[in-house]
Amino acid sequence: MRYDVKERVDTLWAAATAGDEHAAADAALATLDAGVPMETLLLDVVAKVQSRVGQEWATNRITVAQEHTATAVNERVLATLARHPSVRRDPEPGRGRVTVACVHGEWHAFPARLLAEVLRLRGWHVDYLGAQVPTPYLVEHLHRTNPDAAALSASLATRLPAAHAAITSCQAAGTPVLAGGAAFGPDGRYARLLGADAWAPDAGAAADLLAGGPLPRRPPPGRGADGPHLAGHEYATLTGSAGDLVRGAVAELTRRVPEAAAAYAEHQLGHPAEDVAYIVGFLGASLYVDDPGLFVSYVGWTAEMLAARGIPARVLLSVLDALAGRLRGLPHALATLAEAQAVLG
């Protein structure tokens, strides 16, 4: 069976990266016809293909356009499977209702959508709100529908401050929050830090967790004031001056590594300014959760991504240097940059 699933992953992968949604849908439906249960198909085939999309892009084995095409095809496969006759239409009475949404600014909708489909399969009444849901809209939805839980997804760690706002808003509206997605860390540490009521590493685990009974609700608001003070001075200073910081760092990068912009263009990476902005964003997130490790691992990932495209390591080092030169008054930010430099150096 395991071998069979692996083969199905390869077939679907080929169709998705070719942008052939009909072949992809056929591959998925054929897998069902072969007797693979729907939930296995979703979690062990479709989800695996999607995580491969991210990995292959990072290592430069597929282009940006292929990445987006494959994701779009994979989402269409999910939509197709959701309409399949074997999927129940009506929620199971007594199962309860769950709102599934990506936090504000989070565009990677696939993990949330996958969870929505798995929960529907298990008989939940699911409201799937999609990507990048503004928190006021999310809260309005909770008041209207009174779900048993809100499942919030965030993939990029730069969305953690937005996730924090969403988690606390949902809780203030009396709805416990299940957090999920790569942003919360492989062990869910940031979900705990931001006060989520529960965390799950993947859609299957999230569905199991919700099946285990109602989520414990947080103590009433006001009692959590002794929690970590996350949006500290350095975070505020950094995000407040991010534009100037990026402009300065890019100018310095252009002086020190003049060929960087051309190398980026050649590899369809856009402009170095975008990467510099991401680096500043992750530095901010790292300060927000007070964990230099978050920044260091992002820099490590970026280094590998750039190396895979033949962009010299000194581009990244120059950026870190340029940022350090502009963050003199922020000791935590400097220490974080130094850790990343040490790892790269």
Added chain:
Amino acid sequence: MVWEDAPYPMLAINAAGIIEQANEAARLLLAGAAAGVPLARVTPAWLARAHREICAGLGTGQSTGLGTDPRSGLGAGRRAGREQARGPIGTSVFEAHPVHVDGDRVTWWLVDADDYQRAVEALHAERAWTAFMVEASVELLSSLNLERCLEATARLAARRFADAALVVLPLAPRQHAIVYCDPRGEVVRESASIDSRTVSGLTEALQGFPPTPTRWIDPAEAPDWVLRGRRGDVGSVAVTALPGHGLPAGALVLLRRTRQAGFSDDEQVFVPLFTAWAGAAISVARLYAEQGAIAETLMAGLLPPAAPPLEGVELAARYRPAGDSERVGGDFYDVHPVAGSGRESLVVLGDVSGKGLEAAVFTGKIRNILRALVPLADDHHRVLELLNSVLLTDADPTHYVTLVLASIGRRGPQVALRLTSAGHPLPLIVRNDGGVEPVRTTGTLIGLVEPITSATESVLLEPGETCLLYSDGIVEARGGPLGDEFFGEERLCEQLRRCAGMSPEALADRVQMLACQWVGEGEHDDMAVVAITAPREGSPDAAGQGVP
């Protein structure tokens, strides 16, 4: 004697059990207590025994038979290294503290434990009420959901003021929401047709105002929908109003096992407070739901439509209003599967002056006018002229609109487009080879001047190629890595060059995502995107609904 005037009874007793000294308070408490009198003659046995045990070096232990009350905090006290004794004297319970022990004499200090006990019990009762009211406020204030407020009210009331409770809320004539919490805390909700006159006091309570006092009724007279099959188990029933914000918010019915009708002193304070909070929460939740329903109904016609499948072409549309909590705005699109002489379909994308709800209402008007003009879609200029003349008669001369008309026909494997822009950003064609071309159609915006000019352009899409219609919210998105740049048409084209061959969904998603990411946390205008794609060869059906 230094302690003669001490407010607590004090006795000094020697090892033989003879009183050596007794202060005034002790003499008043223990008739006959005086120097030289044996302790056993004037005090209860428990104190005499405690004295003997101390003198024997045993301590007192739990000798009184009264035990210790763990809540009182008294039982664990230790004085002079020994536990105090405890027992009745007269009508009160006293604690006897051996405050000073030397070789042959013990000084006893007697404290009226009842006074203390009463104060401690009152404090605990107050704390319990405070905790309850805190919990009630958290439960009731956190949600704007009506069902949830009704449930919380029933659950809290059943737990604190009764054994079981019902909340009754009129929804329509003879139509009530009833939420029942049973003695185990299980809540059931139902919608029932009941006659409020069958429960005395309920009709008045449901009116809410003027406020009526709680009415206690005989369970024998209560109908079954109130007693819930617990007829033998219910001793008393109370009906009280839930008055909220000047609006009737239903009634609370309390079911108690006890036959004693009436509230305790504490309940007389806290029941009205609780019902006022619950009523306020329920009425706010109800207003919120009603206004939401009204907004939903009025907005239904303004929401962007789901793109219907079109013959011979694949289509995807995305819409994002400017406001975070808004669902409509000043951009719009529409898809008309059959237009003009019937050989083409028509897609419209536009952007009106103004923002927010007012702009959305104006888009609704324009969409209606255009719907009526769809049969004339063979001639874009005529459609625009008629729209212009209608808008010029509009009461508000500052209202105008820019838009693109796209008529879509099939030419074998190709898709033939006729495009007309009326003052709107130009449509972009994404070719299979990665080329991106603006369609040079020009025209005046609509609704300000007469006459208008317009020029319609024809374009052919090969299979896999896409025509992108978008509003200026995309290119005027402000932000980017430096925070203050426009996204701009040039950057949009550069991105589109990498999108050759993408499905319309992926492409529309990508354009909207890029613009939103560009904006980041900042403010943005309404954004609308429509992607029209010629189906690739090999697609099982040209409408893009390739899955059975």
